[in-house]
Amino acid sequence: xxxxxxxxxxxxxxxxxxxxxxxxxxxxxxxxxxxxxxxxxxxxxxxxxxxxxxxxxxxxxxxxxxxxxxxxxxxxxxxxxxxxxxxxxxxxxxxxxxxxxxxxxxxxxxxxxxxxxxxxxxxxxxxxxxxxxxxxxxxxxxxxxxxxxxxxxxxxxxxxxxxxxxxxxxxxxxxxxxxxxxxxxxxxxxxxxxxxxxxxxxxxxxxxxxxxxxxxxxxxxxxxxxxxxxxxxxxxxxxxxxxxxxxxxxxxxxxxxxxxxxxxxxxxxxxxxxxxxxxxxxxxxxxxxxxxxxxxxxxxxxxxxxxxxxxxxxxxxxxxxxxxxxxxxxxxxxxxxxxxxxxxxxxxxxxxxxxxxxxxxxx
Amino acid sequence: xxxxxxxxxxxxxxxxxxxxxxxxxxxxxxxxxxxxxxxxxxxxxxxxxxxxxxxxxxxxxxxxxxxxxxxxxxxxxxxxxxxxxxxxxxxxxxxxxxxxxxxxxxxxxxxxxxxxxxxxxxxxxxxxxxxxxxxxxxxxxxxxxxxxxxxxxxxxxxxxxxxxxxxx
Amino acid sequence: xxxxxxxxxxxxxxxxxxxxxxxxxxxxxxxxxxxxxxxxxxxxxxxxxxxxxxxxxxxxxxxxxxxxxxxxxxxxxxxxxxxxxxxxxxxxxxxxxxxxxxxxxxxxxxxxxxxxxxxxxxxxxxxxxxxxxxxxx
Numbered sequence: 001x002x003x004x005x006x007x008x009x010x011x012x013x014x015x016x017x018x019x020x021x022x023x024x025x026x027x028x029x030x031x032x033x034x035x036x037x038x039x040x041x042x043x044x045x046x047x048x049x050x051x052x053x054x055x056x057x058x059x060x061x062x063x064x065x066x067x068x069x070x071x072x073x074x075x076x077x078x079x080x081x082x083x084x085x086x087x088x089x090x091x092x093x094x095x096x097x098x099x100x101x102x103x104x105x106x107x108x109x110x111x112x113x114x115x116x117x118x119x120x121x122x123x124x125x126x127x128x129x130x131x132x133x134x135x136x137x138x139x140x141x142x143x144x145x146x147x148x149x150x151x152x153x154x155x156x157x158x159x160x161x162x163x164x165x166x167x168x169x170x171x172x173x174x175x176x177x178x179x180x181x182x183x184x185x186x187x188x189x190x191x192x193x194x195x196x197x198x199x200x201x202x203x204x205x206x207x208x209x210x211x212x213x214x215x216x217x218x219x220x221x222x223x224x225x226x227x228x229x230x231x232x233x234x235x236x237x238x239x240x241x242x243x244x245x246x247x248x249x250x251x252x253x254x255x256x257x258x259x260x261x262x263x264x265x266x267x268x269x270x271x272x273x274x275x276x277x278x279x280x281x282x283x284x285x286x287x288x289x290x291x292x293x294x295x296x297x298x299x300x301x302x303x304x305x306x307x308x309x310x311x312x313x314x315x316x317x318x319x320x321x322x323x324x325x326x327x328x329x330x331x332x333x334x335x336x337x338x339x340x341x342x343x344x345x346x347x348x349x350x351x352x353x354x355x356x357x358x359x360x361x362x363x
Numbered sequence: 364x365x366x367x368x369x370x371x372x373x374x375x376x377x378x379x380x381x382x383x384x385x386x387x388x389x390x391x392x393x394x395x396x397x398x399x400x401x402x403x404x405x406x407x408x409x410x411x412x413x414x415x416x417x418x419x420x421x422x423x424x425x426x427x428x429x430x431x432x433x434x435x436x437x438x439x440x441x442x443x444x445x446x447x448x449x450x451x452x453x454x455x456x457x458x459x460x461x462x463x464x465x466x467x468x469x470x471x472x473x474x475x476x477x478x479x480x481x482x483x484x485x486x487x488x489x490x491x492x493x494x495x496x497x498x499x500x501x502x503x504x505x506x507x508x509x510x511x512x513x514x515x516x517x518x519x520x521x522x523x524x525x526x527x528x529x530x531x
Numbered sequence: 532x533x534x535x536x537x538x539x540x541x542x543x544x545x546x547x548x549x550x551x552x553x554x555x556x557x558x559x560x561x562x563x564x565x566x567x568x569x570x571x572x573x574x575x576x577x578x579x580x581x582x583x584x585x586x587x588x589x590x591x592x593x594x595x596x597x598x599x600x601x602x603x604x605x606x607x608x609x610x611x612x613x614x615x616x617x618x619x620x621x622x623x624x625x626x627x628x629x630x631x632x633x634x635x636x637x638x639x640x641x642x643x644x645x646x647x648x649x650x651x652x653x654x655x656x657x658x659x660x661x662x663x664x665x666x667x668x
Contacts (some may be wrong), residue, residue: 051586052647057640061664078586147627216665227664238668245637252663262668296667469552472559502566509559516552
């Protein structure tokens with residue numbers, strides 16, 4: 001080839017290369033614009049997932065930079081709850097709890113550490129609330145049917161009530177066993193299991209490196225850390241007597257590193273002859289406790305808030321506030337007349353919503 | 364040279380059908396919404412053998428492919444027909460009026476653009492009456508279409524250059 | 532059929548990209564990227580109805596479009612109806628029909644426990660303004 005021809009070939013090859021390079025860089029440019037405008041990898045976000053476990057709806061919220069980490073922690077939290085559900089489920093024949101109940105009056109049952117711990121803690125709550133909270137209430141609760149509006153007869157209640165006393169639970173720490181002293185006794189962990197599970201779920205999330213999150217097991221809530229905007233988690237307390245759809249929240253409170261549980265007479269109930277019969281029974285009478293409409297407890301541990309919300313509901317406002325303040329934990333009690341009582345420490349920390357007439361509910 | 368033209372068209376259509384069918388195996392967020400890689404053939408046919416030839420290849424491609432895949436007269440067929448005809452028509456018209464304005468890449472981009480617009484429009488009036496999801500998905504679709512348009516144009520250009528004048 | 536004149540022009544222009552090509556490409560990129568950003572801003576979360584079965588999302592539907600869907604839970608089909616920006620569970624294979632008891636909702640959720648179905652109304656403005664993360668009670 002001559003010099004000019006070589007040059008022509010070279011320059012045309014160069015032109016093709018230049019064209020190629022131009023298009024390649026244009027493509028690269030729009031790919032990067034596309035990717036950048038679509039992702040912001042460094043930002044923290046709240047990841048949330050709900051599942052039905054423990055016969056109720058459970059929501060886990062996690063704050064994280066990465067969806068991967070968040071989902072892993074969320075799944076760990078759910079599997080922790082699933083594990084506990086297997087041990088503690090009252091309605092499942094295979095649970096350790098059912099095993100204990102079946103052997104009431106017969107023999108002690110060896111149980112896992114979690115089950116033992118829950119029952120131990122429940123007994124502690126019983127002691128502190130002077131038997132207002134008592135997990136041996138199983139036989140009494142079975143007598144009531146809240147969906148079909150069945151109220152048991154007085155004499156049936158009197159028969160079963162002798163089976164209700166936490167002191168008849170015999171624990172053997174060395175053997176990790178639980179024995180129910182009398183035949184026919186039954187433990188129902190419904191008043192403490194969810195709070196306990198919330199504690200465990202949060203622990204699982206923390207083990208997975210999460211610094212901020214919130215677990216809600218049907219209203220038994222535990223929150224830790226701060227949200228991406230730097231604020232604490234905001235919890236709404238349900239209004240026990242809402243006037244309409246929009247009136248569902250009575251108050252809101254900001255929480256971090258705390259648990260909250262609420263016991264209310266509006267969760268499972270029926271009304272006969274203008275009298276409300278709900279599911280929070282007084283272990284000493286066998287009938288629904290009638291001193292309060294709702295009780296919310298705020299403390300560091302879920303098992304405390306859960307069990308105490310039930311216990312203090314039964315004790316009533318006066319004894320309840322005193323007990324709470326003695327123990328250094330907080331609570332909001334709405335008594336049977338609708339009057340709101342709070343522990344000293346909470347004043348100013350709760351934001352009450354205005355009720356229908358525009359009056360601010362207050363102590 | 365009637366028979367040679369027919370032979371060419373048949374061959375090109377065969378290639379187009381093969382490419383189109385292969386493309387239909389690839390996953391897509393919205394079913395029946397395809398990238399249009401077979402446009403390479405359409406483009407080459409248009410530039411080398413003219414508008415009529417290109418349109419015939421397109422029609423044959425769309426019809427045969429849908430018969431093979433089993434979507435004939437179904438929604439997939441409508442989408443592919445609409446997309447193919449619009450894109451071929453657009454490319455053909457622009458090329459006829461301004462043959463030197465756009466290179467193969469430019470023509471391919473026009474083809475891809477009209478292919479997408481036609482499919483979005485058809486999807487809207489026939490299947491998804493709400494404008495919202497259509498609007499939400501169009502930028503991404505057009506972006507992807509641009510990408511494939513460039514690649515198609517580049518390959519198409521190579522094809523055009525390397526097919527000797529007199530052979531099929 | 533094939534015009535030799537056009538073919539020759541065809542071969543010439545494939546030697547490189549024309550200016551028009553480049554302008555078109557850049558214009559398309561700009562249009563689609565800005566369209567993308569605009570769409571993201573114009574259509575944020577919106578108000579949707581999220582239906583989950585057994586923890587897995589089954590449907591995500593807009594609240595403003597009337598529609599009835601059927602989801603398969605572990606006991607059978609739950610029928611969810613969206614109408615006039617409200618949603619309700621029409622039918623469900625559960626013994627107590629608690630999920631149907633609430634009727635139509637505009638915010639919050641409907642839950643069919645036995646069938647493992649959760650229907651949530653998301654992106655609700657009121658909820659966002661109150662910014663409550665969870666409700667106790």
